[in-house]
Amino acid sequence: MNDRASESLQPAAHRRVRDATVNLAHGSGGRAMRDLIEDVFVSTFDNPTLAALEDQAVFALAELARHGDRLAFTTDSYVVDPLFFPGGDIGTLAVSGTVNDLAVCGATPLYLSCAVVIEEGLAVDILRRVAASMQRVALDAGVAIVTGDTKVVERGCADKLFINTAGIGVVRRDVSISARNARAGDVVIVNGYLGDHGAAILMARQQLALEADVESDCCPLGSLIAAMLDACPEIHCLRDATRGGVATVLNEFAQSSNVTIRLREADLPLREQVKGACEILGLDPLYLANEGKLVAVVPADAAERVLAVMRAHPAGREAAAIGRVEAGDDGLVVMQTVFGGQRIVDMLVGEQLPRIC
Amino acid sequence: MNDRASESLQPAAHRRVRDATVNLAHGSGGRAMRDLIEDVFVSTFDNPTLAALEDQAVFALAELARHGDRLAFTTDSYVVDPLFFPGGDIGTLAVSGTVNDLAVCGATPLYLSCAVVIEEGLAVDILRRVAASMQRVALDAGVAIVTGDTKVVERGCADKLFINTAGIGVVRRDVSISARNARAGDVVIVNGYLGDHGAAILMARQQLALEADVESDCCPLGSLIAAMLDACPEIHCLRDATRGGVATVLNEFAQSSNVTIRLREADLPLREQVKGACEILGLDPLYLANEGKLVAVVPADAAERVLAVMRAHPAGREAAAIGRVEAGDDGLVVMQTVFGGQRIVDMLVGEQLPRIC
Structure with a gap:
């Protein structure tokens, strides 16, 4: 050393x-x-x-x-x-x-x-x-x-x-990924269930009377990302969604790129256990930490191709398109709820769960 | 970030x-x-x-x-x-x-x-x-x-x-420095007073009834080393002497290079305050931490040239040759004391001063 x-x-x-x-x-x-x-x-x-x-x-x-x-x-x-x-x-x-x-x-x-x-x-x-x-x-x-x-x-x-x-x-020589690169029409993709790491740590602390069978999603994503870039070298934005969760990453993309990002709540991949724990505790799974989840913004015509290679990879089996980039320089993330309404998904304010990573 | x-x-x-x-x-x-x-x-x-x-x-x-x-x-x-x-x-x-x-x-x-x-x-x-x-x-x-x-x-x-x-x-393209490179005949050089950082931290903790005007030697050595390498690209060994002090670095050089290193106690650059504090506390300044001191092992014919450029640099004004590398595969560091005797300078065993850096 x-x-x-x-x-x-x-x-x-x-x-x-x-x-x-x-x-x-x-x-x-x-x-x-x-x-x-x-x-x-x-x-x-x-x-x-x-x-x-x-x-x-x-x-x-x-x-x-x-x-x-x-x-x-x-x-x-x-x-x-x-x-x-x-x-x-x-x-x-x-x-x-x-x-x-x-x-x-x-x-x-x-x-x-x-x-x-x-x-x-x-x-x-x-x-x-x-x-x-x-x-x-x-x-x-x-x-x-x-x-x-x-x-x-x-x-x-x-x-x-x-x-x-x-x-x-x-x-790699052929890529140019940045939070500033999201363009209207792009598709927002995640590689699987959200919030597993945050939920697993919550359970492990046993400060709650909750028990649920959730494991951290903690895993290295290098080979998954390599496969995605092989399929689509022009991926626009890419980040892992750790502290602050998917909501924080999407806010950063929306603000850096001066666009609006519209999510569809119905399309968010969530385990029943995580969803249940969040409902009981008043937590929003979009802010829960992940340690093996990425958020990608890809050109619309490449979305299916990227999703296909992700689903063929062990770290991307539950990959899903969860939203779209829209024109509009407000830098907002908006959620289309399952009930047909919409709400602003802001950046995390305050602390959800200390020492999550 | x-x-x-x-x-x-x-x-x-x-x-x-x-x-x-x-x-x-x-x-x-x-x-x-x-x-x-x-x-x-x-x-x-x-x-x-x-x-x-x-x-x-x-x-x-x-x-x-x-x-x-x-x-x-x-x-x-x-x-x-x-x-x-x-x-x-x-x-x-x-x-x-x-x-x-x-x-x-x-x-x-x-x-x-x-x-x-x-x-x-x-x-x-x-x-x-x-x-x-x-x-x-x-x-x-x-x-x-x-x-x-x-x-x-x-x-x-x-x-x-x-x-x-x-x-x-x-x-740099022209250098090859390693703890394994010390050769019989090489000269051991330091860039100034030893133990100032360790002594300054000791004093700052005020757990001792000692007061002495010692400041940490903490400073970046990049430009000093660049000047040394300009003067002598073939410097054999070079390390900064932090935790464990100069004694630890020299032991590592001696063991890695399978040589004996002989120090002359009279040549060690020590401030009176540091020497005094060490005597009172029973500490050996050779093991005190430094944060702006290096130990160099250089070919004999380059020693004066290297010392000259060091002394011309603010971080090397008190540079001194403190010993020699000798043949012998025992990996020992031996000190020629001021009284004419000699003693083994071993690696630091145990802890001298926790949280020194």
Whole structure:
């Protein structure tokens, strides 16, 4: 990791951490930290760039250029509570979220960093489980975790574990995706059921007397997006709908492109459990966080083609067209309700659910 | 930031946060978060890439290739306590540290991310001060902060503010720096007084009845290193000596290169105040953290040339040769003491000072 060490020729087994929990020495920059990093991260993420334990990962620009002509760079911190939830954990989230932020601009996600802030007293086994989750998703998404950092803070100064993943990828030559590109006539598409992640976290917190069988949709979308771009390189807008939900993404598209977006409530893909939980709690599923859902705005003549490739992909089986872009420079998102009326879908105001990701 | 928004054409003044403190809504993904980001970060970091508020920053690879042939990628989280200390704050640290991790591999630092985890209740003005510090150092170092993320956690779930900065830079064509490159005969050089950052943090915590006028050495080293590489492109090893201090870096060099490194205690540049504080507290300044100090291993015939350019640079005025690389595959660092004896300088075991950076 960013944290020096050497002797990486010795087998990982030699450097197994003996402590059951993380203590302040594991963030010291010295031997204890090196042992934790080699035991938990280097052995799990398993690549020579990380194993070299230099302070930075280095790649030939010529190699990167094989994937396209532009570098994409992004970052996200993950503070989700609880660390483990149905359908995922902070590790799956930390890799999927950053991979998706790269993929939605048309980039092939390539390399991730992993910087952890650990609360003193965290079980080392929890860290091992989280690292294993990260590596599983990284392999699935075709990315390598190549550099990192480890900090430990005193008990009570952080809540168990926070992870930051930054990511780099290379944007395909043939695409130009931007929130400013929505045009009247375009079709608005999502890749499946909305709000599963938000609902799963709500349930997992057990602060509610609700029980429902909902799993987080947390997953990397790189291969789905690649298939969509193969079918239609001229996709206009594309974003993953995380905090703030689909409503927030659509507001950003509508405002940046100076258009009106009209949704059809009847066409929104919603699980009965999520719909039910939202009704009971007074939440709007359009604002619930997702961690494996994207919103795409595509030219009308490409919509069916894009939907077809999405439905053929595991991450897009329930893909649906949910609305249209209309002329009008008001930047509004309007919902055609199932009862025939219409209402404005504004940006999220206030907080719906803290520490959702 | 990584956190959507639009309407960036409106002047920043329109989006000033009215709240005096950060609340959970500022991490929601909605309007409050967008306002905080535009007020504090977009207006301060002041560049069109960040202002576009897409989920990622994008750069032409051809532009990057003007700086060299390899991309460098690094990350560090900063959890320093206290947030403000003599000579710097968490913001100066977050930019300097990541810039330095890029510069020490021979890269020109170019772009940084900024991901904050904020404890609910933090004064917005503190965030503004920290952002201003970051931008001041970024301008000094010639980097732009181009993407980011904002999370807010409940009171008691983090200690005020943690910052992660990841960075990308491009490595010069003519250099090949690695911890494995130290050769017998090479000279070990540092760029000035050791341990100032560690000592300044110790004093700032006021847990000690010590008072001494020591400031953190926190500063970006990109231009110093560029001058060193201009003078001697074949610098063998180069690292900044942060957590774990100079002793840890030298141990890593000695072990990775399978050599012995012999230091001369009399040649170590130490301020009287730092030396005094270490004697009273039983600390070894070789293990104290620095945030603007590098350790270089250079071929003997280039040592004077390198020292001369360092001493001509503001960040290298007290540069000194502190030892030599010797044949011997023991990977040891040995100190020739002022009394004529010698002792092994091992890696840091345990924790010297938590949350130093």
